[in-house]
Amino acid sequence: MIKFKNSEITPENIYKKRRSFIKSIGLGASSLAISAIPFANKSSASERDKLTSYKDITTYNNYYEFGTSKSDPYKNSQTFKTTPWEIAIEGEVEKPIKLSMEEISEMFVSEERIYRLRCVEGWSMVIPWMGFSLSELLSKVNPTNKAKFVEFESVYDPAQMKGQRYPVLNWPYNEGLRIDEAMHPLTTVVTGLYGKKLPNQNGAPLRIFIPWKYGFKSAKAIVKIKFVENMPTSSWMWASPREYGFYSNVNPNVNHPRWSQATERVIGEGVWAPRIKTLMFNGYGDEVANLYTGMDLKKYF
Amino acid sequence: MQKYLKPSVFILSTIPILVILYKIFLNKLGPEPVKEITHFTGEWTLIFLCLTLSMSPLKRLTNLSVWVSFRRTLGLFVFFYATLHLLTYVGLDYRFDWQPILDDVVKKKYIFIGFAAWLLLIPLAITSSKKMVKLLKNNWKKLHRLVYIIAIFGSLHYIWLSKTIFFKPLIYFIIIIVLLAFRIKIKNRNVNYG
Numbered sequence: 001m002i003k004f005k006n007s008e009i010t011p012e013n014i015y016k017k018r019r020s021f022i023k024s025i026g027l028g029a030s031s032l033a034i035s036a037i038p039f040a041n042k043s044s045a046s047e048r049d050k051l052t053s054y055k056d057i058t059t060y061n062n063y064y065e066f067g068t069s070k071s072d073p074y075k076n077s078q079t080f081k082t083t084p085w086e087i088a089i090e091g092e093v094e095k096p097i098k099l100s101m102e103e104i105s106e107m108f109v110s111e112e113r114i115y116r117l118r119c120v121e122g123w124s125m126v127i128p129w130m131g132f133s134l135s136e137l138l139s140k141v142n143p144t145n146k147a148k149f150v151e152f153e154s155v156y157d158p159a160q161m162k163g164q165r166y167p168v169l170n171w172p173y174n175e176g177l178r179i180d181e182a183m184h185p186l187t188t189v190v191t192g193l194y195g196k197k198l199p200n201q202n203g204a205p206l207r208i209f210i211p212w213k214y215g216f217k218s219a220k221a222i223v224k225i226k227f228v229e230n231m232p233t234s235s236w237m238w239a240s241p242r243e244y245g246f247y248s249n250v251n252p253n254v255n256h257p258r259w260s261q262a263t264e265r266v267i268g269e270g271v272w273a274p275r276i277k278t279l280m281f282n283g284y285g286d287e288v289a290n291l292y293t294g295m296d297l298k299k300y301f
Numbered sequence: 302m303q304k305y306l307k308p309s310v311f312i313l314s315t316i317p318i319l320v321i322l323y324k325i326f327l328n329k330l331g332p333e334p335v336k337e338i339t340h341f342t343g344e345w346t347l348i349f350l351c352l353t354l355s356m357s358p359l360k361r362l363t364n365l366s367v368w369v370s371f372r373r374t375l376g377l378f379v380f381f382y383a384t385l386h387l388l389t390y391v392g393l394d395y396r397f398d399w400q401p402i403l404d405d406v407v408k409k410k411y412i413f414i415g416f417a418a419w420l421l422l423i424p425l426a427i428t429s430s431k432k433m434v435k436l437l438k439n440n441w442k443k444l445h446r447l448v449y450i451i452a453i454f455g456s457l458h459y460i461w462l463s464k465t466i467f468f469k470p471l472i473y474f475i476i477i478i479v480l481l482a483f484r485i486k487i488k489n490r491n492v493n494y495g
Contacts, residue, residue, distance in 0.1 A: 056332040068467060070333075121464070123333055168467050239465070258409055258461065260401055271325060271334035274396060 048266075048276065048283075051114070052125035054194045056268045061201050062119065063220060064168050065154070065161040072163070073201035080160050082205040082221075089140065091226035092147035097140060101205050107140075108132045110191045113209075118250045118282045120214040123265045129209055130192030135183045138225070143179070147227035150182040151175070152208060152219040169235045175219040176232035176246065177210070178291075186211050186287055190218075212281040212288045214248045245301040249292070250282035254301050303367070310371045314378045317345045318385070335394050342386035347459065347473050349379040350452050354480040361483075373429055376448070380426040383419050411461035418454035421447050449484070452477045 063073035066080075087104070090096035099107075110130040118124045138150070156172035158164040164171045181187060188209045191198055198204040203220025210217050216236055236244035243257050252262045263275035281288050292300075321341050324330050330337040353375040359368040395402050405412040425445055427433070434441050456477045460470040 060332040064465075068465065123336075166467060168465050255408075258411055260405065260409075262401065265333060265335065267332045270328070271330060271338070271393070275394070 048116070048126070050126060050266075051128055052267050057125055057127055057193060058199050058201060060267060062121075062215065063163075063201060063203070065163045065171075065173065065221070066201065067163045068168060076162060077200035080200045080204075082200065085205050085223075087206065087223060087225065089138070089225045089227075091151070091228050092144045093141040093227050094144060095141065099140070104137070104206065105191065108136055108189070112195070113188055115186075115188070115209060115211040116282055117209075117211075117215050117218075118264060118278065120216055120244075120248070120256060120261075122259060122261070122263070123267055124276075124278075125267045128194055129188060129190045130195065130198075131188040131190040131209065133185045134187045134189050134208060135185065137189055138182060141227075143227045146229045148179060149228050149231055150177050150179060151224075151226040151228050151232040152177075152222050153224035153226065154219050155221045155223045170238050171235075172223075173219055174232065174235045174238075175208075175217055176228075176234055177217075179227075180291055181210070184288060184291065186284060212249055212284040214250060216244070217248050247292075247297070247300050249297065249301075250278065251280060251297055251301070252278040253280075254298050306367065307370060307374065310374050314349070314374065317341070317382070335389070339386065339389045339394065342382050342389055343459070344469075346379060346382040346386055347455055349375055349382055350448075350455055351473070351476050351480065353379055353448065354452060354477070358480065358483045377426060377429055380422045383422055387416075387419055411458050414454045414461070415458035418451045418458060421451050421454070425451075449481055452481065 059074045060070050061073040062070065063077070066073040066076040083101070085101040086098050087101075088096065088098045110132055113129045113131055114126065115129060116124055116126050152175045154173035154175075155161075156164065158171075177187070188211075190203065190207045190209045191205070193199070193202060198207070203218075203222075206222055207220040208218050208222065217234075231246055234244070234246065237246060250261075255261050261278055264278045265275055266273065279285070321338060325334070325338070328334075353372055356368045356372045356375070360366055391397060391402060406416050407413070425447060428437060428441065428444060437444065456470075456474045459473055460466055463470045466474075
């Protein structure tokens with residue numbers, strides 16, 4: 001578990017002021033973190049860039065293990081135990097390893113990473129995560145030459161997670177990435193947000209975050225990372241293969257079978273705010289488009 | 302006592318709209334207010350639909366005919382909340398931007414069936430007056446059986462728009478099926494007893 005001193009926890013308003021100050025003296029977000037949000041649409045960058053409030057980020061969640069309504073995860077996760085916690089990295093690797101959260105927080109330095117989260121349901125947030133690149137964690141093992149994909153398994157604990165007592169999804173929650181996607185520097189292991197340790201409802205103690213993919217790809221409360229030869233079937237692919245593909249890259253031109261993905265609602269913008277246009281790869285095209293060169297993204301949705 | 306019942310039903314039926322107006326103007330709708338209004342008006346449409354469909358089974362179960370006298374008021378509130386629901390989607394959410402809306406109606410089955418349900422409500426609302434009941438005679442009853450189709454459409458609309466059927470979409474579906482099953486039973490009994 002990462003420990004923060006009281007003095008290290010910055011109140012939200014000061015946090016935002018500090019950020020705008022750093023921006024105003026021209027250092028830019030890159031001095032705070034390696035990756036600022038690259039926004040294609042500069043004219044509305046300030047609106048798009050605005051951090052979502054801590055309250056909205058931590059009370060409006062999709063985390064079906066704790067219930068299917070947006071307020072359930074906050075309500076039902078407060079007593080969830082995240083210590084002790086161990087993550088196994090196994091499968092097609094030379095030597096499988098197990099790491100405790102203490103070991104992980106000693107080995108890797110978490111930094112601030114501000115990314116846009118685009119939910120497949122058509123809403124978005126801008127979240128100041130704390131984390132490090134997944135590639136750093138994965139470099140602790142040597143994959144065999146059979147390994148092509150990385151599978152993520154979330155915790156299964158129906159005693160503590162009452163959503164898992166019902167067959168809403170096939171538990172435990174399962175997600176996957178191609179190895180090159182998993183090794184991409186934007187693919188992040190998240191340990192905190194807003195400079196605080198990660199709240200339970202956001203996937204504590206450790207989750208991944210893939211900024212250019214729909215939110216459900218970013219599995220929470222991970223206990224197992226497995227290198228595999230064949231493309232894994234994620235929980236959502238299992239539930240509805242027609243609607244949820246393996247790639248699930250944010251793409252305004254490929255509609256979900258039941259709704260359009262061309263626009264999104266920005267969380268916290270109030271009742272009279274209009275929708276904004278969704279950007280290809282959620283605005284991270286410059287960094288990640290080359291992963292999909294020559295692929296028909298309508299077919300591999 | 303009897304004469305206060307119908308006005309009471311009317312007043313009670315306006316509570317949801319008062320609640321949502323209060324929430325809109327005091328900013329109590331949470332992080333996604335437009336979705337909240339859409340879901341709120343949609344769910345109350347379904348609730349009023351279920352209430353409307355419960356009146357004749359209640360009459361049968363309690364042997365009190367007073368229940369069916371509420372049916373018109375409740376039915377008109379179905380149309381009222383359905384219209385608010387549609388206006389929220391078309392006006393507040395999509396700003397009368399017709400291109401994506403028309404696209405949705407044609408391509409998205411849950412929008413198509415929801416819109417179809419609203420269209421079917423129109424003739425029922427128009428012919429709800431006592432005058433119309435007299436004018437249409439037997440045809441009135443036939444026409445108003447459309448409500449069964451509307452109920453099924455409404456329930457499917459909810460199931461198809463949800464990421465999973467658990468739990469509310471499933472609950473409404475079951476309630477509506479039970480309410481419709483009542484009709485089949487009643488009809489058979491009538492046939493049996495001649």
